[in-house]
Amino acid sequence: MAVDKLVDSSQLDTDLTSVANAIRTKGGTSAQLAFPSGFVSAVEAIPTGGGATLKQELLGYTPTGDVYYVPDADIPRYGIMWKKGMTSLTLDFANGYSFAQSNSNGENICNCSIPKITIIGNNSGSVVLWGYCITACSSPFVVVCKGKLYKYSQSVFRANTGLTTLDYTYTSGNGITKYDFYGDSSFGTLIIRGSTMMPLADTSAFSNATKFRSGGAGGTLYVPQSLIASYEAATNWSTILGYTNNQILPIEGSIYETQYADGTPIA
Amino acid sequence: MIITENFKVGERDFIRTTSDAGRYVVRDGVEYSEACDPAEFGRTYIEGELMPVDEAGAAEILDILLGGEDA
Numbered sequence: 217m218a219v220d221k222l223v224d225s226s227q228l229d230t231d232l233t234s235v236a237n238a239i240r241t242k243g244g245t246s247a248q249l250a251f252p253s254g255f256v257s258a259v260e261a262i263p264t265g266g267g268a269t270l271k272q273e274l275l276g277y278t279p280t281g282d283v284y285y286v287p288d289a290d291i292p293r294y295g296i297m298w299k300k301g302m303t304s305l306t307l308d309f310a311n312g313y314s315f316a317q318s319n320s321n322g323e324n325i326c327n328c329s330i331p332k333i334t335i336i337g338n339n340s341g342s343v344v345l346w347g348y349c350i351t352a353c354s355s356p357f358v359v360v361c362k363g364k365l366y367k368y369s370q371s372v373f374r375a376n377t378g379l380t381t382l383d384y385t386y387t388s389g390n391g392i393t394k395y396d397f398y399g400d401s402s403f404g405t406l407i408i409r410g411s412t413m414m415p416l417a418d419t420s421a422f423s424n425a426t427k428f429r430s431g432g433a434g435g436t437l438y439v440p441q442s443l444i445a446s447y448e449a450a451t452n453w454s455t456i457l458g459y460t461n462n463q464i465l466p467i468e469g470s471i472y473e474t475q476y477a478d479g480t481p482i483a
Numbered sequence: 484m485i486i487t488e489n490f491k492v493g494e495r496d497f498i499r500t501t502s503d504a505g506r507y508v509v510r511d512g513v514e515y516s517e518a519c520d521p522a523e524f525g526r527t528y529i530e531g532e533l534m535p536v537d538e539a540g541a542a543e544i545l546d547i548l549l550g551g552e553d554a
Binding site for chain 2: 320369370393394415417418419420430449451452454455458459460
């Protein structure tokens, strides 16, 4: 042990106590903290990626500008509501939380005016996109879903008259399902990434007002070039792509080859 | 029970396959709430699990029936 400095032990106690008090306040505890192990454990227990302060900002009032948020709890029903002024919202579920379910319907993001919403799953696929997960958003916006997600079986993006574009990276599980875009009158661009064809469980996914519907203005489906023939022959996709004005195009050669629909570059 | 219905998209003949018991129809392990295929493909389905109830959709339908919302 090196003894090369004189230390004011009283001052040192005061300084350490002030650090411990700050940790206790943030952690909501009055427990004694042993030095250094207790300090280290307490600091390690503080959530990463913004934590409580950003959560309070996001859920409590309307922040402005770009918001990158790593949830430190499940996003509750109506958790993100009436948000205006944000230019983008990225929800990175790296901490393992999810959208909370409410009677099969999420209604987690409602009545917002956010031009770009990006949802990033995690390796376990435990993030669930419930029915009406994003709903009642009427200003133009795009949604990007990437990483591993679990998609509920119906109405996931339903009732958003402002939804123009969905950019979805498909890995496995439920594909596009019943009423997913029901009533989304601006919806006309769907990008599906991934090496496996995403099933379409019901043509009603595009019914009631979308540009893809029978008699609609026409929508564009972007998929990898290698899967175009599979989509054209697939159950339900063959019907949707048979409607006048709809088209299927390769991602390769389009703007979506190098960037997601929210404008972020593809690594 | 599996039920089928013929329809056209443009000049092409299609077949819609559904279950009258509110079940998915299944082919090659993939579940569909309805399956629409070009008639010439001759695809066949079996009944699968019961589909979940669309509670919000049911509420909207009830609202329409009660005159609270236009269809």
